[in-house]
Amino acid sequence: MRRRSRPAADTPPIPCGKLVSMAGDISSRLPARTRLALAAASTARWASRTAGRGKGSMIGGLVAAKIDPSVMSRLAAGKRTAIITGTNGKSTTTRMTAAALGELGRVATQADGANMDAGIIATLTLDQAAPITALEVDELHVPHVSDAVDPEVLVLLNLSRDQLDRVGEINIIERRLREGIERHPDATVIANCDDVLVTSAAFDAPKVVWVAAGASWVGDSVSCPRTGEPIVRSSTEAGVDWRSTGDDNFRRPQPDWWFDDGNIYGPNGFTAPLTLSVPGRANRGNATQAVAAAVVMGADPAKAVAAVGTVGEVAGRYGVTTVGSHRVRTLLAKNPAGWQEALSMIDQEADGLVIAVNGQVPDGEDLSWLWDVRFEAFETMQVVASGERAADLGVRLLYAGAEHTTIADPLAAIESCPPGRVEVLANYTAFRDLGIALERAAKDEGGPR
Secondary structure, three states: OOOOOOOOOOOOOOOHHHHHHHHHHHHHOOOHHHHHHHHHHHHHHHHHHHOOOOOOHHHHHHHHHHHOOOHHHHHHOOOEEEEEEOOOOHHHHHHHHHHHHHHHOOEEEOOOOOOOHHHHHHHHHHOOOOOEEEEEOOHHHHHHHHHHHOOOEEEEOOOOOOOOOOOOOHHHHHHHHHHHHHOOOOOEEEEEOOOHHHHHHHOOOOOEEEEOOOOOOOOOOOEOOOOOOEEEEEEEOOEEEEEEOOOOOOEOOOOOEEEOOOEEEOHHHOEEEOOOOOOOHHHHHHHHHHHHHHHHOOOOHHHHHHHHOOOOOEOOEOOEEEEOOEEEEEEEOOOHHHHHHHHHHOOOOOOEEEEEOOOOOOOOOOOHHHHHOOHHHOOOOOEEEEOOOHHHHHHHHHHHOOOEEEOOOHHHHHHOOOOEEEEEEEOHHHHHHHHHHHHHHHHHOOOOO
């Protein structure tokens, strides 16, 4: 059932000076319709940048797909591809996977976490010469993206509730992933065996590498996704074991890779110190899955471990910006499982804590999940509730017994904190908007520090 690591592919790094000419050669071999789509995408990107509407990569991807619906598969043809998906940790794990694969050749990957079709097409368009791709893909998009790019490796991190008003129940996503995996029997699945839903999606795959990546949030897997019967969990020396009461065969698989507070462990007795530049136990699990994926594709295990340790700030996550008398660190959380992990990363010794929550479509307009997050942990910190839905958050903090004030504007909320270090925890659009505001404020003061 488990796939053995492939020997390293004979894919030497490509000198940067040859990339432009190689991209031109690749484009010339594409069908006329695809070349037209790429030309139109380039024009759309230029227009977006000229108008000051952003980098234009997303609009370029959308235009290309409209002109040639097969553009993704055309651009991915011949590339060795790793897909990374899950409810939480996709961007960080994708960056780690790309770093770990770097010794095998140039790797194309998203810089900004754009994980749906337009963003994926943009990534493939802008780096056509790269022989390897590490693609972050939204869970709902994995089946049809897999059909287009034919991945060599599929990394399944975790599955939990996320934006129920927009996405739907998590068991539906698990079934779609399972169906998508069935269509690609040659792909190796790197699956988190601590997550019941991920294990179910990967359980019947012919090639699986199991990773004990952790699953501190179990609120969405109290019952078996295959039988509906309860999942029973028990503590062991190795961690938490689980099994389905409705199917004796469906239980936590024995992991091929695992980690602890100091090291990473793998097949054939491999062990190495695991030192990361990003915080949190969840990221140690992400790093372990990234290493496992890279090794399957031919990377040296020790070099892969060293590479994931170099990944720091990821699209603003964990970034630190100095504005006025405050040194601000930003963390992103989007759903109950993500909030639980992010809350564990908060420095309780910081001088201030701002929690910013919006309720726009990308966030999910239904904020009932606030009541699943354990805000009771903030007994020693003064919290500032912020964002468009600051009032909803304030009510939750009131019931949690957390001392707080309410200031809707996140930048003003930061300014209200005592001078020193301020931790900011925000959901998706609040995080995005605050990042823009912090960048502007830092520039007004002479540049970020």
